[in-house]
Amino acid sequence: MRAAFYISDGTAITAEVFGHALLSLFPVEFQHITIPFVETEQHAETVLEQIKAHFEESGQRPLVFYTMVNSEVRQLMSESVGINYNFLDQFVAPLEKVIGVPSKPEKHRTHSIHEKTYDIRIEAVNYALANDDGSNLKDYHEADIILVGVSRSGKTPTSLYLALQYGIKAANYPFTEDDMGDILKMPASLRGFQKKLFGLTIDANRLHQIRSERKANSRYASMQQCRMELREVENLYRKEKIPFLNSTKFSIEEISAKILATTGLQRKKY
Amino acid sequence: MRAAFYISDGTAITAEVFGHALLSLFPVEFQHITIPFVETEQHAETVLEQIKAHFEESGQRPLVFYTMVNSEVRQLMSESVGINYNFLDQFVAPLEKVIGVPSKPEKHRTHSIHEKTYDIRIEAVNYALANDDGSNLKDYHEADIILVGVSRSGKTPTSLYLALQYGIKAANYPFTEDDMGDILKMPASLRGFQKKLFGLTIDANRLHQIRSERKANSRYASMQQCRMELREVENLYRKEKIPFLNSTKFSIEEISAKILATTGLQRKKY
DSSP, rough: OEEEEEEHHHHOOOHHHHHHHHTTTOOOOOEEEOOOOOOSSHHHHHHHHHHHHHHHHHHSOOOOEEEOOOHHHHHTTTTTEEEEEEETTHHHHHHHHTTTOOOOTTTTSSTTTTTTTTTHHHHHHHHHTTTTTGGGOGGHHHHHEEEETTTTHHHHHHHHHHHHHOOOOOOEEETTTTSSSSSOOOOOGTTTTTEEEEEEEHHHHHHHEEEEETTTTOTOOOOOHHHHHHHHHHHHHHTTTTEEOOOOTHHHHHHHHHHHHHHHHOOOOO | OOEEEEEESSHHHHHHHHHHHHHHTTTOOOOEEEEEOOOOOOHHHHHHHHHHHHHHHHHSEEEEEOOOOSHHHHHHHHHHHSSSEOTTHHHHHHHHHTTSSOOOTTTSSSSSTTTTTTTHHHHHHHHHTGGGGGOSSOOGGGGGGEEEEESSSSHHHHHHHHHHHHHOOOEEEEOTTBSSSSSBBOOOOGGTTTGGGEEEEEOOHHHHHHHHHSTTTTTTOOOOHHHHHHHHHHHHHTTOOOOOOTTTTTTTTHHHHHHHHHHOOOOOSS
């Protein structure tokens, strides 16, 4: 199998995202190898050896996606026996012309603790955890968004993703049977925060399946219960004009992107 | 201010990561605008209008980073008045030659629920939450890794990141005063799992600062207490040969990348 290396003097996340997106266009399997924090020429030499060893073993030149701030290390990497993609650099010179300013690479500008919004993201993660699953009802005034929905409709992972990736303070509140008498009404703890609410819903079949994995043959997991709860929350969303999304066919990345696009909520980090 | 657009018929995450990494090389501020899920020609037309409006308002041609599977929509995007970077496509033709197979773009192959390891990631997030902060001591046999350290040394956000991004089941266990008699010994609940342990430590000054934000003037936040706890855990790491990392100067992305590189732990998702 051909190897794909992702190499950087930082986390190598940019190299991974770029290289993986590119390779995913091909119906071929690759062996993925990430090597972050290649900060010295000595380390780079051992990486060159690794690339060479993969070439000799497989007979196929490895693909090498790399980004490097250190110019000596970058020069070394460009001499690997692999097929080298210094994929950011080829855009830099034309972009300098467009912007009219020379580039000024700083070590680890992205994905590092030195990013301006790093502390905001960590605070948002702590907020999301403290306000997960209706566990705290008194700090909703701090929320950027409050995700609502029935149990297991995707609220928690989405809240965490919004916090970790974008620094958005996302609380989440599950509608439970306590909220549903004859008919689901807006819970008291959410009143006054209606503009922050975003609803999730999900297909009854899928909800039944997810809940059955947790508590097989329970009333909680039954199709009847799932259908009833979903009908009630969707009625509430419509009645209270809460924007909502059916999460069944979407990943947390997709749900998050759709929430940002729908609500216009501003991320704290790019 | 010049606008930078990130546009895709998927989440636009790849466009954002690439474009942002490139622009972060420049000492210039940009107005960042992400437009995901541009799936129809009609939607693309409105996006072209937005780009044009930004151009007319600022007098500077917007930078447009885009990836598109749909060829009609891609064609439209290439006609924007911005400076267009269809940054994946220019690598595709040369890569087809190298690999010897034509590319076969599928809609939303990356960052979608159709990724093979999507369910594994969600399961890992649920695991990380259920096993956060020593809240569950009986499922460590399922863990891929158990992060240990004193309270507020970065265990929880790192566990969540490892789970969300890589599908790694990361538990975390905080050493508390209950574990520290005269001397910190390996807690009973961690015995038998020593090969899964990874330690975090942090500078005493930084720990004091973080804890003071939570509980000012408490014994918990005092320099003396922070120093004592850190000395004990670092001694334990050395005595029990637990690999460890000082998290003070690193982001969760960097800590996670270092953990993977140090332990050789295999991610479930690329």
